[in-house]
Amino acid sequence: MLRLLQHRAPSGERRVIAVTDAATGFVRGATDTLGLASEATARGTTLAEVVAAAGLEGSVDPAEELAAGRLLAPIDHPDTAHLALTGTGLTHLGSAEGRDKMHKAAAAGDTLTDSMRMFLEGLEGGKPTPGAVGQQPEWFYKGDGTHVVGPGAPLTIPAFAQDGGEEPELAGVYLIAPDGTPRRIGFCLANEFSDHVTERHNYLWLAHSKLRQAALGPELLVGDLPADVRGTSRIRRDGAVLWEKPFLTGETNMSHSIANLEHHHFKYALFRRAGDVHVHFFGTATLSFSDGVRTQPGDSFEIEAAPFTLPLRNPLIAAEPEPVAVTSL
Template sequence: MQIRGDQGRQVVAADEGGAFVVTGVASVRVLAGRAIAAGQSLAAAVEAAGRGAAVDLAAAASEGRLLAPIDHDDPAHLILSGTGLTHLGSAEGRDKMHRAAAEAAHQTDSMRMFLEGVEGGKPAAGTAGQQPEWFYKGDGSQLVGPGEALSMPGFAKDGGEEPELAGIYLIGPDGTPHRIGIALANEFSDHVTERHNYLWLAHSKLRQAALGPEILTGTPPADVRGTSRIRRDGETVWEKPFLSGEANMSHTLANLEHHHFKYDLFRRPGDIHVHFFGTATLSFSDGFTTQEGDVFEIEAAPFALPLANPLARAAGGEGGTGVKVL
């Protein structure tokens, strides 16, 4: 984790004994870089750095001191991307969006891609399986932390939550991707724009995204069960359980990672990658319409803290970009 301390940002680690400051480390990225250089695990890198003062995570959360658990000094070197149609049941909501644009007697492209993932998304270890849907969300300037507003552009048609897990990666000096861990995430998209025409999916994904405060290190759990809800004026107006983890997915994480990092441009040493693994649960699929001021809340074990972000809209609309001809 990363929190605001009296002297600036602090890196915090937690185990069965509680949470504590990791001494002499400026960021999680720096800590991960040390681990890579030393050829050791993150847990070993934490012990090598040293344990500092104990941290009350509940107090840090209530005081608004939680930060996004990963960042980069140069936001251009943090890449946000993701995969869709990766969860069992995830085609249902997408198919609802696109069915009207296709003849009922034929499968939509979304359904075909989903079924191909079910068939070939979990290959034998060490082999490549079916490639998933892939999208780009932006760079580090689009990443927000716990409690910060998820702001849709002034021209957006919708701002909708997507509760899921995200993999956090640092590219080593030799170009090898290293998974730091996984985090709770709200991938946040414009589902009205996507529904209008599936070819606008790329536009609908160019939005901010939020990460929960914790990175879970080590082998991720295969079965993650959580709850996604929307609060309006303090009242819960929509709520639904969601599932993630490989046991509930049509792809392995290894297969999703292979098809992202097979591209040389995604193995640039020093870069951070935040890759969203997808979801099958959306309020939009239930016909719910979000409003500015709504608060998205996502929680799931084994993460100790929830992710909450209010919905906002940026100023401006579909005006000119002010491009000048030279």
């Protein structure tokens, strides 16, 4: 199993760390994950084969580099406008429960909320047979590469936001090949940071609630994702654990297959523009907000899950108000 991590030395020099079953080291000549993925695409080979051909050099301990603050998000793009952050919701078994609590006020009597209807449709048709098209999921846009936050970096609550809550998830990372084919680079841990108070006020504000930063874990897992992924999400306040809960992901615990979620994202030609990078969040069923937790600046999020060996930790801060004025030309 291959893992890739992006490293930046105090001098500013960037390199890529590769962790294989046999060795850990810097990929010779590589400065970023995108460059390696682009080379694999150009050669018509796999990322693992490109890394093996380049070879590894030096000695490095990823855990030590993470603790020292020298690991970046596992993917980025030199032109942030060409990296898209998107996601799908109501994709996990049990994921409708928290959403339904938020939206129940919109339902009368025994009428199902829109969220519950969408969840049930996904449960019935979200895992089609290979080659078939299944039920489309809820979809949302989070931003471009400027919204990517790396391990250890702060997640920022905008001054206009009503909440800043965690969503422990997995994300798929993709590069669009020159012929428009989406190529999956790998998977990473993620905190799909959202404003749940805004969403709860009116589910039609979901789009507003998702336009936030998102944190990506340090490791990019190249290859197949285990079907059953189990982890822990926690919040610390003043050094003590405020809230902690296990979370489940991977296809065993999902109402949609990853292939179905990928199809319904990349079916749009807009998302198959050559050279673009996509980070797509697959959803979660575990939120501290559903348990009545309200985060505040100074809190710290922690997400960990095997097969990833390193955690994703991010402190929470608040932004200063930014005046917005529209003027005529």
